[in-house]
Amino acid sequence: MKPTDTANPDYFHKVVDCQWGCPAHTDVPAYIRMIAQGQFSDAYMENRRSNVFPGILGRVCDRPCEPACRRGRVEDKPVAICRLKRVAADHRDDITDRLPKPPSQNNGKRVALIGAGCASLTVANDLRPLGYDVTIFEALNATGGLMRTNIPRFRLPPKVLDEEIGYILDMGVDLKLNHPIESLEELLKENYDAVFVGTGAPRGKNLEIPGRYDSDRIHIGIEWLESVAFEHIDTIGERVLIIGVGNTAMDCCRTSLRLGARDVKVMARKPRGFFKASDWELEDAEEEQVEILVNHSPKEFVYENDKLVGMKFELMKYQIDEQGQIDRGRVTGEKIIPCDDVVLAIGQDNAFPWIERDLGIQFDKWECPVVDETTMMSGREGVFFGGDSAFGPKNIIWAVEHGHQAAISIHKYCQGEDIEDRLPMGLNLASQKMGMHEWSYSNDYNPASRRLMPHVDLKKRFKKLNIEVELGFTAEQTIEEVERCLNCDIQTAFSANLCIECDACIDICPVNCLTITENGDEDDLRTRLSAPAENREQALYVSADLPHTGRVMVKDEDLCVHCGLCAERCPTGAWDMQKSTILVPYAADESPLDPPKVAAGIAVK
Amino acid sequence: MTFIAKPKVSHPGLPKNKLGLTSRDYEGVVSTLCAGCGHDSVTAALIQAVFELDIEPHMLAKMSGIGCSSKTPAYFVSQAHGFNSVHGRMPSVTTGANAANRDLMYIGVSGDGDSLSIGVGQFVHAIRRNLNMCYVIENNGVYGLTKGQFSASADIGSLPKKGMPNQQEPIDPVSTALSLGATYIARSFSGDKEQLVPLLKGALLHSGFSLVDVISPCVTFNDHEGSTKSYAHTRQFYNHVVNVDYIHPSEEIKASYAEGEAMPIHLHGGDTIILRKVDGGYDPTSRAAAFKYLRERFNAGEITTGLLYVNEAREEMHELMGNSDTPLSKIPLDELNPGKEELKKIQNRYR
Ligand SMILES: Cc1cc2nc3c(=O)[nH]c(=O)nc-3n(C[C@H](O)[C@H](O)[C@H](O)COP(=O)(O)OP(=O)(O)OC[C@H]3O[C@@H](n4cnc5c(N)ncnc54)[C@H](O)[C@@H]3O)c2cc1C
Ligand SMILES: Cc1ncc(C[n+]2csc(CCOP(=O)(O)OP(=O)(O)O)c2C)c(N)n1
Ligand code: SF4
Ligand code: SF4
Ligand code: SF4
Ligand SMILES: [Mg+2]
Numbered sequence: 001m002k003p004t005d006t007a008n009p010d011y012f013h014k015v016v017d018c019q020w021g022c023p024a025h026t027d028v029p030a031y032i033r034m035i036a037q038g039q040f041s042d043a044y045m046e047n048r049r050s051n052v053f054p055g056i057l058g059r060v061c062d063r064p065c066e067p068a069c070r071r072g073r074v075e076d077k078p079v080a081i082c083r084l085k086r087v088a089a090d091h092r093d094d095i096t097d098r099l100p101k102p103p104s105q106n107n108g109k110r111v112a113l114i115g116a117g118c119a120s121l122t123v124a125n126d127l128r129p130l131g132y133d134v135t136i137f138e139a140l141n142a143t144g145g146l147m148r149t150n151i152p153r154f155r156l157p158p159k160v161l162d163e164e165i166g167y168i169l170d171m172g173v174d175l176k177l178n179h180p181i182e183s184l185e186e187l188l189k190e191n192y193d194a195v196f197v198g199t200g201a202p203r204g205k206n207l208e209i210p211g212r213y214d215s216d217r218i219h220i221g222i223e224w225l226e227s228v229a230f231e232h233i234d235t236i237g238e239r240v241l242i243i244g245v246g247n248t249a250m251d252c253c254r255t256s257l258r259l260g261a262r263d264v265k266v267m268a269r270k271p272r273g274f275f276k277a278s279d280w281e282l283e284d285a286e287e288e289q290v291e292i293l294v295n296h297s298p299k300e301f302v303y304e305n306d307k308l309v310g311m312k313f314e315l316m317k318y319q320i321d322e323q324g325q326i327d328r329g330r331v332t333g334e335k336i337i338p339c340d341d342v343v344l345a346i347g348q349d350n351a352f353p354w355i356e357r358d359l360g361i362q363f364d365k366w367e368c369p370v371v372d373e374t375t376m377m378s379g380r381e382g383v384f385f386g387g388d389s390a391f392g393p394k395n396i397i398w399a400v401e402h403g404h405q406a407a408i409s410i411h412k413y414c415q416g417e418d419i420e421d422r423l424p425m426g427l428n429l430a431s432q433k434m435g436m437h438e439w440s441y442s443n444d445y446n447p448a449s450r451r452l453m454p455h456v457d458l459k460k461r462f463k464k465l466n467i468e469v470e471l472g473f474t475a476e477q478t479i480e481e482v483e484r485c486l487n488c489d490i491q492t493a494f495s496a497n498l499c500i501e502c503d504a505c506i507d508i509c510p511v512n513c514l515t516i517t518e519n520g521d522e523d524d525l526r527t528r529l530s531a532p533a534e535n536r537e538q539a540l541y542v543s544a545d546l547p548h549t550g551r552v553m554v555k556d557e558d559l560c561v562h563c564g565l566c567a568e569r570c571p572t573g574a575w576d577m578q579k580s581t582i583l584v585p586y587a588a589d590e591s592p593l594d595p596p597k598v599a600a601g602i603a604v605k
Numbered sequence: 606m607t608f609i610a611k612p613k614v615s616h617p618g619l620p621k622n623k624l625g626l627t628s629r630d631y632e633g634v635v636s637t638l639c640a641g642c643g644h645d646s647v648t649a650a651l652i653q654a655v656f657e658l659d660i661e662p663h664m665l666a667k668m669s670g671i672g673c674s675s676k677t678p679a680y681f682v683s684q685a686h687g688f689n690s691v692h693g694r695m696p697s698v699t700t701g702a703n704a705a706n707r708d709l710m711y712i713g714v715s716g717d718g719d720s721l722s723i724g725v726g727q728f729v730h731a732i733r734r735n736l737n738m739c740y741v742i743e744n745n746g747v748y749g750l751t752k753g754q755f756s757a758s759a760d761i762g763s764l765p766k767k768g769m770p771n772q773q774e775p776i777d778p779v780s781t782a783l784s785l786g787a788t789y790i791a792r793s794f795s796g797d798k799e800q801l802v803p804l805l806k807g808a809l810l811h812s813g814f815s816l817v818d819v820i821s822p823c824v825t826f827n828d829h830e831g832s833t834k835s836y837a838h839t840r841q842f843y844n845h846v847v848n849v850d851y852i853h854p855s856e857e858i859k860a861s862y863a864e865g866e867a868m869p870i871h872l873h874g875g876d877t878i879i880l881r882k883v884d885g886g887y888d889p890t891s892r893a894a895a896f897k898y899l900r901e902r903f904n905a906g907e908i909t910t911g912l913l914y915v916n917e918a919r920e921e922m923h924e925l926m927g928n929s930d931t932p933l934s935k936i937p938l939d940e941l942n943p944g945k946e947e948l949k950k951i952q953n954r955y956r
Contacts (some may be wrong), residue, residue, distance in 0.1 A: 444609040502795075504641045507648070510612045534618070548837060570640060
């Protein structure tokens, strides 16, 4: 193999599994260390820089970082990254003076954002300090999009939403509530310099089977949750069937319990392991005694005297092959399950009835607009998309990342620059050596297992719809959990010219990451290392030829616990532990304006 | 010194041996030697060897004298027996222990100072007795622990960190052992585990005295230019003659060997080692040939490594003396000590 190019920011970035896994590239280990030191406000601001909504995301983020977390490979459970984010948010001091400042003067450019969900809000957050005149048009009479209308209050209290959305609106964003955009063409006539579409994927999927339209007790999940959020609905029957087993289904079943249902069943077409819902959402629902029935495929609604009394299901049997792929299944029988209400939670579609088809924006067969994945611009110059509206339903953190990228594009577009010519990611490396055996970070391995989130008592939590179930980590739990982080951003950096091939690093490494051997191609090298190197998603770090023997140092990044022992046992300093900081560009960095002036609120071109 | 101990966390895919243990289970306490010391690599090789041989930790005795090298036993197989004796006296203590309990496997770890300077008399007699042990010398040419004075293995002309070059003849443990009739004689290098681990395995299984002289650089006092025991020098003048492949009794010989290269040696316990000769003409069963070869290569400035001599025919100490197969430690006291009357009878025989 060729020597690894560690100057490419992607190499060390990838080693920080959580940060690489986070669509917005939150510097997770850095903020966890801040929490460990009690610097909650710093940790909050570190989060806010990349993910804009730490208090919200610390509760309800989809957490792509956690399945990516190295700790999950070293033992079984990842670091409770999301829970720690909430610790930072819950314990921060007043940080208002550290927020981006509104500009003292606008730059003369007007930007329209459609929808007041997290995608649009992120665009506003990034553009307003640069002097843009930002207007948000929202159809409903509240901000937040699905975060407010669909994520139930027992998971995400409105106070948290209001606070973090307030930080953005308070910069002088012009918010127009109850203002649905009914024609993009009309809006374009108003000569905005750019338009951002952040309208989400607003249509709940329907289930076209016999009896669908013969009762008003059959609800579409996202619409029903919205009605509950706006208090248009406050009761439900005793027996409820939820169709589908994604995250929306989990919110629907738990909401039902809080509206008076006694017997809630989630009906899954496939077996466990093929559910869309995240493990933790399933756990939380099952803790509340929701029953999940697998291998039930909906066939028809069952009526008695015109009253919905149940649903008929086909019982399914599946074959799962060696790759873990499931077949289409076959029917082995039928079963009627009685119920009073049915909630359909089988997904969302995009819908743009208000976008004329002759404006230059193309749509695919799923009604998704054709959008450039880097610039977020549609086929129509100056019209950008982001969040669920762009590529179909995803999650908040993706919507935020789309918002950041769209903000960069809008900024460059308005300044007459090429939106394709974007700043690349950057990388800083700084040695963490403080003394002979002293590192700037806590390098010892803490064998503690993942801390469990304390919950409100099962009896108390159903009393009201808005009792937040998760209590947040205690101080003791926080102290343990922060130490579980393996500091993957403290990189092992190697200087081949210094190595005398004494093997000290190889012998000390607790997880057998290191090998000195003859070079070869990757397939070959992977078979010749100190321990099996079977995880091909994790890189091999290959050095230049070593001065004594011409062999190479190879590090399998997969299981390194960043304990620093290799560097500590190295007599020559060939290994060093260096903190990588991934420099993620935002709209403000692209600005030809003076960034300090932007921060100080005096951004004028 | 390291402040944090090597964490207990380990690679989930680590192989297990017949006892269900991983190599991590054969570790000792964290090393307090200088970072980069060759001795730590020898420790790692020892761990690998006993792990691969499925040795039950309680059947192992680790013996040593004084020196950085003699601290090694603390760093592997914590659960084994150990005796850290007086400087240069490890061979006597091991003789005593072995006399009392022949069932244990003995590993002595010593230094060039411990074995060739202060303890040379002890070393020599352990060989004469053909004491059944694996004797490892971590050879760095200096007294590391006392800050780097030349030891008896320092080569003529080798430079110290400061001061005058060494002028005295070195004692070569390999030639010495050869002349004294040791039955398994090997040399290796701490930086070459591929060679060292199988050599150690053979040495552990060999019945009788096995010597493994390991060039093990002192990174602090003897790893500079002008030293003949540095990493760089050792690598530059390294000469493999006979490597060893270890074959477990339950395995068949799978590797293919070139004509004249392979030479199987059957050990007492049923194991086989295959000698892989790099120099096809070399005969590791001939003392005379070994002597000649070693001298020639030494004069050419080379460091000859590998299994240099092996003789499975000679009996070890207990066999030579006709001792009981049952270890003395397991014979009941009244049998072991027949009493005053019996003693008198024996003494009377010599009056
Ligand atoms: C039940 C449920 C639970 C979820 N739970 C989570 C979770 O726990 N974690 C997570 O990360 N994600 C979750 N999601 C997904 C997440 O909510 C969305 O991915 C995210 O909100 C998308 O943000 P957005 O800004 O793109 O759009 P949205 O949040 O959908 O916001 C769009 C906004 O645009 C407005 N709008 C629409 N059309 C117009 C128009 N023509 N004119 C003006 N305004 C308009 C809407 O009223 C809305 O306010 C959940 C989704 C659902 C349905
Ligand atoms: C009887 C006695 N004499 C002298 C010493 C001092 N002393 C301690 S270690 C040592 C030399 C050790 O050299 P070596 O065996 O080569 O070990 P190294 O430290 O080089 O590994 C000496 C002379 C001692 N401890 N005891
Ligand atoms: S930091 Fe070094 S010693 Fe520690 S696990 Fe990683 S490679 Fe191994
Ligand atoms: S400890 Fe340092 S000098 Fe020794 S092999 Fe490792 S990198 Fe090379
Ligand atoms: S002084 Fe030399 S022999 Fe002793 S620990 Fe340090 S490097 Fe090893
Ligand atoms: Mg020495």
